[in-house]
Amino acid sequence: xxxxxxxxxxxxxxxxxxxxxxxxxxxxxxxxxxxxxxxxxxxxxxxxxxxxxxxxxxxxxxxxxxxxxxxxxxxxxxxxxxxxxxxxxxxxxxxxxxxxxxxxxxxxxxxxxxxxxxxxxxxxxxxxxxxxxxxxxxxxxxxxxxxxxxxxxxxxxxxxxxxxxxxxxxxxxxxxxxxxxxxxxxxxxxxxxxxxxxxxxxxxxxxxxxxxxxxxxxxxxxxxxxxxxxxxxxxxxxxxxxxxxxxxxxxxxxxxxxxxxxxxxxxxxxxxxxxxxxxxxxxxxxxxxxxxxxxxxxxxxxxxxxxxxxxxxxxxxxxxxxxxxxxxxxxxxxxxxxxxxxxxxxxxxxxxxxxxxxxxxxxxxxxxxxxxxxxxxxxxxxxxxxxxxxxxxxxxxxxxxxxxxxxxxxxxxxxxxxxxxxxxxxxxxxxxxxxxxxxxxxxxxxxxxxxxxxxxxxxxxxxxxxxxxxxxxxxxxxxxxxxxxxxxxxxxxxxxxxxxxxxxxxxxxxxxxxxxxxxxxxxxxxxxxxxxxxxxxxxxxxxxxxxxxxxxxxxxxx
Numbered sequence: 001x002x003x004x005x006x007x008x009x010x011x012x013x014x015x016x017x018x019x020x021x022x023x024x025x026x027x028x029x030x031x032x033x034x035x036x037x038x039x040x041x042x043x044x045x046x047x048x049x050x051x052x053x054x055x056x057x058x059x060x061x062x063x064x065x066x067x068x069x070x071x072x073x074x075x076x077x078x079x080x081x082x083x084x085x086x087x088x089x090x091x092x093x094x095x096x097x098x099x100x101x102x103x104x105x106x107x108x109x110x111x112x113x114x115x116x117x118x119x120x121x122x123x124x125x126x127x128x129x130x131x132x133x134x135x136x137x138x139x140x141x142x143x144x145x146x147x148x149x150x151x152x153x154x155x156x157x158x159x160x161x162x163x164x165x166x167x168x169x170x171x172x173x174x175x176x177x178x179x180x181x182x183x184x185x186x187x188x189x190x191x192x193x194x195x196x197x198x199x200x201x202x203x204x205x206x207x208x209x210x211x212x213x214x215x216x217x218x219x220x221x222x223x224x225x226x227x228x229x230x231x232x233x234x235x236x237x238x239x240x241x242x243x244x245x246x247x248x249x250x251x252x253x254x255x256x257x258x259x260x261x262x263x264x265x266x267x268x269x270x271x272x273x274x275x276x277x278x279x280x281x282x283x284x285x286x287x288x289x290x291x292x293x294x295x296x297x298x299x300x301x302x303x304x305x306x307x308x309x310x311x312x313x314x315x316x317x318x319x320x321x322x323x324x325x326x327x328x329x330x331x332x333x334x335x336x337x338x339x340x341x342x343x344x345x346x347x348x349x350x351x352x353x354x355x356x357x358x359x360x361x362x363x364x365x366x367x368x369x370x371x372x373x374x375x376x377x378x379x380x381x382x383x384x385x386x387x388x389x390x391x392x393x394x395x396x397x398x399x400x401x402x403x404x405x406x407x408x409x410x411x412x413x414x415x416x417x418x419x420x421x422x423x424x425x426x427x428x429x430x431x432x433x434x435x436x437x438x439x440x441x442x443x444x445x446x447x448x449x450x451x452x453x454x455x456x457x458x459x460x461x462x463x464x465x466x467x468x469x470x471x472x473x474x475x476x477x478x479x480x481x482x483x484x485x486x487x488x489x490x491x492x493x494x495x496x497x498x499x500x501x502x503x504x505x506x507x508x509x510x511x512x513x514x515x516x517x518x519x520x521x522x523x524x525x526x527x528x529x530x531x532x533x534x535x536x537x538x539x540x541x542x543x544x545x546x547x548x549x550x551x552x553x554x555x556x557x558x
Contacts, residue, residue: 018046025050029057034064034460055082062089064460067434068332071324075137081331088135088521095500097454098134099516099523111526113517114163114218116321117143118526121159124149128164128171128189134522136330138323146171146193163218163225164189166321170196172218172225172241174206182206182214184227186241200244207235221266223287234262236274240287248285248294250274261313265341267370271296271377275315278345280368282377297380297398299373299405301366302412302478303485304347313345316431317370320520334433334520338458341368342431344415347483362483363415365429365438365472367457367492372408376400403486411457411490414473415440430518434458437518440471454518457494472496 017025029037029051037060041048051057059082063070066089071081091097104111104120112119120127128143143166160176169190175183184206186199195202206229219226224247228236238248263275267282274281280299284291304310320334348361380398402410415438430437436455453472474496478488516525 018044022050026054026057029054030060032060034061037061037064038460055079058082059085062086063332065089065462066092067335067338067456067458067461069335071136071330071332075329076331084135084137084331091135092454092456093497095454095497097499097522099525100131100134100519101525101527102129102131102140103527103529112162113526115318116519117164117166119162119164126193131519131524133330133520136333136521137328138330138333138520139328144189144192146187146189148193160214161216161218163220165220168198168220170220170241172220172227174216174218174227175203176214176216182229184218184225184239186225196241199241204239204244206237207233217263219264219266222269224266224269224285226264226266226272228262228264230262234260236262236264238272238285243288247287247290248272248283261315263315265315265317266319267374271374273317273341273373275313275341275343277313278310278343278366280341280373282373284377296377297400299368299376300399300401301343302402302488305481305483305485307349308347308483309349310345310347313343314429315341315343316429316436317341318431318433319370320433334435335458336433337371338434339370340431340434340436340457341370341373342366342429342436343368344429365413365415365436365455366410367413367436367455367494368410369434369458369492372405372410372492375408376405379405403489406489407491409459409492411474411492411494412478412488413455413490413494413496414475414478416471416473432518432520434461435518437523438472452499453496454499455494455496457492459493461493461495471498 017028020028029040032040037051037057041051041061051061056078059078060070062082062085066085068085075081102118111121116130118129118131120129124147126146126148128146130138130141130143132138132140143164158176160174160182162171162173164171166189169188171187171189171193173185173187175185182205183203185203186196186201187193188196191197206227215230217226217228223240223242225239225241226236227239228234233251236248236250237246239245240247261275261277264272265275267273269287270285272283272285274283278301280301282296282299283294284296285294317339319336319339322336323330323333343366344363345366346361346363380400383398428439434457436457437452438455439452451471455472474490474494476490478484478490480488516523518524
């Protein structure tokens with residue numbers, strides 16, 4: 001009798017991946033994304049050994065774990081890139097990220113930054129500078145100078161805010177006036193501050209000013225510019241700077257600035273999110289037309305118990321700029337697809353302006369990837385397409401609770417042991433891509449900040465969280481029936497590391513710095529050096545001597 005073949009036949013090795021030549025296996029593995037490489041390490045020991053023992057494959061995996069993407073292959077060999085990546089990972093895990101400090105003289109006048117670019121101003125001259133990186137190989141760069149006295153019509157230009165897009169040779173800048181309507185200028189970097197030749201008009205006017213120092217924000221994405229102004233009223237405009245058209249706008253009155261937070265951000269070229277306190281409203285935008293019913297959905301953070309109110313809300317979202325197309329390209333850089341929206345808020349049973357020690361207050365940090373918000377927006381669209389009701393479907397305001405959308409990836413961390421209440425004038429959360437710099441505030445504003453933490457949150461953020469003390473509580477589930485209606489389930493992996501002081505780069509005495517922020521692979525600080533009054537004019541602001549034909553003939557006001 002012939003026996004029938006068993007149904008549980010073991011596949012011969014030459015009929016599966018490991019039956020191929022090792023070179024072909026490596027070639028296939030190099031085509032996989034880091035998440036799939038991580039899965040392959042769990043399939044079998046043989047496959048895990050190939051990944052671990054092949055530097056090129058291991059480098060690809062470690063890029064994903066670090067939240068990075070590779071640079072151009074001709075920049076440096078894999079061994080050099082892997083060496084720098086390991087150094088960055090070691091500094092990140094040990095809390096020893098270096099601080100790259102840019103030094104300028106006291107005569108700078110004022111300072112601000114947008115993304116990677118520093119703005120230093122003196123009179124009507126602005127210097128744009130990009131600091132160097134610590135591990136990725138990006139050198140310091142002078143982006144350009146803007147000579148505003150030559151171009152805008154008003155000689156007494158009071159700059160409110162600014163943003164820059166080097167790829168489009170564009171700087172947008174607001175002029176704030178306590179009486180007249182504010183203006184938004186479109187300037188060219190290569191033309192030294194002249195009005196941008198592609199702009200439909202040199203500037204646009206905003207609403208009449210409501211205060212001398214409104215809270216402003218500017219964002220650029222392709223042809224669109226977001227301009228948001230918040231005082232007793234919040235107004236948001238999205239302009240197509242090449243056509244001069246307003247393609248989206250919002251306006252709302254609120255009663256107390258400290259209790260109310262509104263901040264718009266681009267998610268991609270066709271979506272924005274508007275943070276309204278602890279709700280996230282995702283809108284669709286178009287560079288060519290106004291969309292009548294632009295609200296796609298509203299994402300809600302975990303519901304608080306009755307009488308618990310959120311206050312002192314702050315948010316941050318910053319896409320890392322890409323330098324892959326530059327002549328001096330990086331070895332590797334932050335993965336923009338992992339960019340987070342960071343939302344920090346307090347909650348208690350009394351309004352923020354009545355907070356007292358007798359009313360306990362808790363503070364939280366929400367980490368929400370841009371990819372999660374876009375995925376939920378697509379879910380809503382798919383649900384609408386399947387909804388047979390048609391018109392009725394378009395009239396729904398899709399309010400999505402945390403438990404429905406957070407499985408796509410989001411986490412809520414509890415902040416403990418803070419010397420509350422904090423000043424709304426002092427930011428303590430800075431974001432860059434998938435990383436967050438958190439600096440606990442001090443009750444005494446004159447006291448130096450002596451601690452800081454880096455939070456890295458993305459699907460492959462593995463490794464132990466070490467804060468030295470339970471400042472930041474990382475749990476898969478926050479169960480606190482006194483504060484939340486339902487248990488809060490967290491699905492976004494995150495790693496928390498406390499920064500370690502060092503004597504050479506990071507002394508954590510940041511009170512002596514004019515500014516500090518989180519860079520792509522390090523911290524960036526700006527130090528102001530006091531110069532004697534007899535210092536040469538060309539050293540003011542740390543500028544190089546400005547050589548222009550007209551400046552050689554005229555007596556410039558330095």
